[in-house]
Amino acid sequence: MSPGGLSRRSFAIAMLVAGALFMENLDGTIIATGLPAMAGSFRTGVVDVNIGVTSYLLALAVFIPISGWMADRFGTRKVFSSAIAIFTLASIWCGSCHTLTQFTLARVVQGLGGSMMVPVGRLMTVRETPKHQIMRTIAYTVWPALVAPILGPPLGGWITTYFNWRWMFLLNVPIGLVLLVCTFILVRDERRHRTTPFDWIGFVLVGLACFSLIEWMEFSSKSPVRWSLVTGLGVLAMSSAFGAVWHLRRTKAPLFHLDMLKVATFRAVTSGGSWFRMAIFVTPFLLPLMFQVGFGMSAFAAGSLVVAVFAGNLAMKPLTTPLLRRYGFRRVLIVNGALTALVFFACARLSPATPHWAILLVLFLSGLGRSMQLTSLTTLCFADLPEDRMSSGSAMFAMAQQLNTSIGVGLGAMIIRLVAWRYDGGVEHLREFHAAFWVVGLLMLCGLPSILALRPDAGDTVAGRSTALLAAEESSV
Template sequence: MPLSTRQSVIIALIVASAYFMENLDATVIATALPHMAATFGVTPVGLSIGMTAYLLAIAVFIPISGWVADRFGQRSVFGGAIVVFTGASVLCGLSNGLVEFTVARILQGVGGAMMVPVGRLAVLRSTEKHHLMRSIAYITWPGLAAPVVGPALGGFISTYFSWRWIFLLNVPIGLLGLALTATFIPNYRASTHRPFDVSGFVLSGVALICLMYGMELVGQLHSDWRITVAALTCGAGAAALAIRHLGRAAHPLIDLSPWRIPTFRVTLDGGSLYVVSVSVSPFLLPLLFQLGFGLNSFAAGLLVLAYAAGNLGMKSVTTPILKRFGYRNVMIVNGLLTAATIAMCSLISPSTPRVLITLVLLIGGLCRSMQFTGINTLAFADVPPARMSSASTFFSMVQQMTIGLGIAFGAIALHAAVLVHGNHAQLSLADFRVAFLLVAVLVLISVLYFIGIEPDAGREVSGHTRTASR
């Protein structure tokens, strides 16, 4: 049931804080790996299992989040997820060995898997549709900013303080979030209890684990291609069986029926392609600045912060823009602008003025933020309240997959460029140019889906009318 405007805004800000904490932890340790590896007495490559375990745990447990929230209540589950995530953060910060660190990261992943879709569900249920865009904008920016800020922040903390503070800083955020959750988030739960779909959980879990692991192997230059193919094949087969089961089961773990809603389907299909393409940038840009420009990791991180600034800067104007021009027009034009800014990244070089590079990244961040808000709000514009839980779970699961696929696509694009240029010794500036152009093409393909959006789609959320755009 929608709540007062003040309370719905507070709930959105609580969820946004939890999202930022969860998204930051997914990327912040990337630049801290050498320091952590030295503490544990292992190689940085060996320590990457901590990142993998975290992402796989999220992938496995996202599908059950909707069922758990309906059964035990959204406040109980969201608050419990914060407790698990914060407690696991403490265990990560106190770890002195690889095994205990990996176990703690798995616990973090379980908490994160519950926070993302259940938090979104709490926002959707508490917000009137005409205020939905503002609330979704609040919870969208953490997912945009954290992957960009994370590596630079992790490098700074591990260099000038201790890598343990990366995890211990979650404690005050988690405690504050827990107190606010208990105060402001209602404990809505479904009036009827669905039986737990064991087959759906097993099939979706196997599919997500294999696909996520396979995509990570694709992103590694020296991985065994046989293991990669086996993981992806197993994942695709399990996914096909899962879809077949979920479509026929009387009480499926994930209800696939929201996909039949036109606005949900177009944002899931076209939006997934867009998310894949823009998820490549936080992966490619630091590599470009370090390997192509010769900058150190901290200087490269500072440049990429312009991208994050664009993400945050767009938040205040997304609502009036969508109200004035409507979802269809904005998502088409903004998609084209995104493709243009990514293509421009293929033209920059060490001699390009830093001001111009910063401007390109800033505009790219603005476009990325605009499109993410459009995708995340239009997806739920026509979903009835009874399907919100399944729609949120379904959407979160697909988005988690597309982010992983984005990193894999960036690696594939770089590998393809290396094959074209025949320089296997090291990545060159020309390789990055080809990779960025391939990513820009993928964005253009996503725009084709947005062309099919009805002119008045999502008008209840955006407030747009045809006369308003004349």
């Protein structure tokens, strides 16, 4: 037997999935510190490179819903190994790009691999583990991956400062090769017959709406504004969104069941919670840029500071469940949301004259608030959801979370550009980043009304349910 009483096979597959999650999380956090150096290589503006971040996140959001269907149709081993191969090959492509267009396309392909890699990996873990051991197994997959966000920023800064930013992506190659070999040794090629067809029309409409929205944000903040393109993208985004809602309400087997929005807690998390997530996920993008462009720090020094955010995230994890049990979801989300907004406002006051200990304290506190808010939101999302809607709710929430992240990064870049235009057109002053953090704090406050509208005991009656706590485990990564 392996640790925790798990069978050797269950433990080995859990470690395999943990490796895939580690690689994806490392790739997602390591890139932020290298953006200024990448902008120099691509001969473009620092903020323009954000398209490489948003395109990856958008690909994750769009393709996540199809991962379960792919696993059932073609087998878990084929899909999981293919996803790892795509992610690894796309990493090589990212590391060899010479233009921003090439890099954006490479990141989209990388996002395609990532969208199937982790969801299918978790599906493998659940299928290979007895029900009474699922929580323990998921913990084994999550905890090693928590190291990646702490390791990513300083590692990315060190590589960028002393070597070349391209090695940040080539680092995935040996990890991917090891994961591929282990996959063919450990994973059975299981297939399952689906009783309902996949909703391809809903998939296309939802994906088109997401793509159009992100591209609209990107082009609407570039100078000079191409109004015909911006208007066309806006019309396409709205029409696709309305068409998707109309289709999902009428089809027998929709991509997402919209009746889940009748559940008050799920509705609050997917609507008002989106404001929280946009604010939370844009922070790791803004901080390294502010420290390098605004403070004049090296990539390594900037990455070393950002570690404090993820250290706070990790430090809060053991306290999350006790605090939720003691004070309830509604109270925790309101108080923590307000306090986290204040911390983001404090980020808007940071300057090169601020003592390093004060900067580290602010970043650590932001990490504490980030972790608590994300875990509380994700747990509450599943707390009152009926069992027959868990799968659809999980897919919808995962897609919404990635889309919120992409919108948040795009919004942060938009604010920086707009403030830069207001003055001299160059992104080289602290005022652009300070303005962005003021907006981030306001986003946090915008999410509070939907939580205030919940009943005081919302979700608390099932706070200990395994499905809810399972979501909490995963959300902290």
